[in-house]
Amino acid sequence: MGVAGSIGSGLARRVAPAVTGQAVRDILERAIDGIGPIPGAARSAQAQLRKAGGDIDLAIDSLITAHLRLAGAQGFLTNVGGLLTMAVTVPANIAGVSLLQCHLAAAILHLRGYDLASPSVRDAVLVCLLDGDARKSLTKATGLTISPAALATAVPDAQVQAQVAKAVTGQLLAMSGGKQVASFIARRIPVLGGAVGGFGDAFSTRRIGRDAARTPLAAAGPRKLDISHLAPGRFPG
Numbered sequence: 001m002g003v004a005g006s007i008g009s010g011l012a013r014r015v016a017p018a019v020t021g022q023a024v025r026d027i028l029e030r031a032i033d034g035i036g037p038i039p040g041a042a043r044s045a046q047a048q049l050r051k052a053g054g055d056i057d058l059a060i061d062s063l064i065t066a067h068l069r070l071a072g073a074q075g076f077l078t079n080v081g082g083l084l085t086m087a088v089t090v091p092a093n094i095a096g097v098s099l100l101q102c103h104l105a106a107a108i109l110h111l112r113g114y115d116l117a118s119p120s121v122r123d124a125v126l127v128c129l130l131d132g133d134a135r136k137s138l139t140k141a142t143g144l145t146i147s148p149a150a151l152a153t154a155v156p157d158a159q160v161q162a163q164v165a166k167a168v169t170g171q172l173l174a175m176s177g178g179k180q181v182a183s184f185i186a187r188r189i190p191v192l193g194g195a196v197g198g199f200g201d202a203f204s205t206r207r208i209g210r211d212a213a214r215t216p217l218a219a220a221g222p223r224k225l226d227i228s229h230l231a232p233g234r235f236p237g
Helices: 002-018 021-033 041-051 056-077 083-111 119-128 132-142 148-152 158-185 190-213
Strands: none
Touching (some): 021 083, 021 119, 056 083, 083 158, 119 148, 119 158, 119 190
16 A cells, blocks of 8 residues: 555544544535525526526536635645644545535536435535546446436435445545645645645546536436345445
8 A cells, every 4th residue: 555545544544533424414415505604506506697697608617616716725724734733624624625516516506407405416416526436336336327417317215325425425535535645745845735735626626517517407307216126235335
């Protein structure tokens, strides 16, 4: 695994109790409904759509740009400190960036015609946070198509919801652990450590925005997920 891998794995284990599937679900709800100074995702989407003169693609581009900047800024601020602050800043960084990324994905899905009040669409928002490899792994493990469009049009299933949240949690921990290793290497120049963290958050936020933007326009009629072939122990973990 090497020194960097060992540090990343150890860090992930230390912050794991603070970052759970339920915590991810709570962040999702706050990102969509709004919290404090952060407006609800649909409200943000409509505001950008008005500024774009009704041009949906332009509104989506504006949303991605705005969230990319915010993600980069919070990533910088939570990665400038030294090694002793990592146990505190890593959970804060994960919560901050996942809130922004859920907010972005939800706003984009709203512009694509999906109802954010639907539990299925909220599942789809979480799937937007997963990269291609994570989606493939989840699809292979469950035998179901794991994509924003597939889940947004499906009747919610508790098993699938739990596994999606678990997959998102694992990815957030892995990404943050790897990013913190890179920042740790740059700790002798503190500002550089912050720049590494900010770049990582901005890059992943851009990827999530672009992936969400490729979600097809909403179609009517939820369908039932066929999970009859899944034994209780079939899901990973």
